[in-house]
Amino acid sequence: MNTDLMFSSKSDEWETPQGFYDDLNIEFNFTLDPCANCDNHKTPYYFSKHTNGLSQDWSGNVCFVNPPYSQIKLWVKKCYEESIKPNTKVVLLIPARTDTRYFHEYIYKPENEIRFIKGRLKFGNSKNSAPFPSMVVIFNNKSRRIEEVKE
Numbered sequence: 768m769n770t771d772l773m774f775s776s777k778s779d780e781w782e783t784p785q786g787f788y789d790d791l792n793i794e795f796n797f798t799l800d801p802c803a804n805c806d807n808h809k810t811p812y813y814f815s816k817h818t819n820g821l822s823q824d825w826s827g828n829v830c831f832v833n834p835p836y837s838q839i840k841l842w843v844k845k846c847y848e849e850s851i852k853p854n855t856k857v858v859l860l861i862p863a864r865t866d867t868r869y870f871h872e873y874i875y876k877p878e879n880e881i882r883f884i885k886g887r888l889k890f891g892n893s894k895n896s897a898p899f900p901s902m903v904v905i906f907n908n909k910s911r912r913i914e915e916v917k918e
Contacts, residue, residue, distance in 0.1 A: 783809065783833045783860060791831065791903070795858055799828035802835060802842065825849040829856040836862065840869045847873040850906030863902040880905040 788809050791797075800813040801820030809831055814820035821841055830849065834842035839861060850857040863883055864870060874881065882903040 783807075783831075788831065791858060795829050795831070795856065797829050797831040797858070799825055799830045801825055801830055801832055801845075821845050824852075825855055825857070826852045827854045829858075831858055831860075833860045840867075843869040843873050846904070846906055847908070850908045857906040859904040859906070860901060861904070874904050876908075878907045880907060 792809070797810050798812060800808045800810045801823065803809065803813040804815050808815075812828070814823050821838075826849075830846075832842060832846055843859065843861070846857045846859045849855055865875070882905070884901040884903065
């Protein structure tokens with residue numbers, strides 16, 4: 768397997784496999800792709816590097832997030848923070864790295880749903896599967912929202 772490009776800094780914008788996205792979209796009906804570009808966005812409403820989804824408000828959207836892996840810690844934290852906002856749903860596709868600090872601080876919570884993907888995904892136009900397992904995280908921080916309203 769040729770993993771040179773996936774482990775290089777040439778690009779970390781890997782397009783989500785369309786069929787995989789379509790299955791999730793049927794379930795969630797996404798309205799925002801906050802880390803995309805004009806070639807790989809999955810929803811009509813999206814943020815690119817130029818509009819910087821990390822600095823935008825995602826309120827009121829159902830967000831599909833396949834972040835650039837060079838900034839994965841920042842994106843996981845942003846997903847968690849945005850998911851606390853009313854009427855905002857965040858679904859995150861990332862490598863399954865359960866040993867990381869961000870996994871334990873923001874993902875591994877009783878209210879979140881973690882779906883480990885069987886097999887390896889093929890991102891973009893890659894001939895080979897990714898060299899890592901993936902997971903989908905559905906942030907369900909409704910309990911935090913209720914606690915914040917009570918305070």
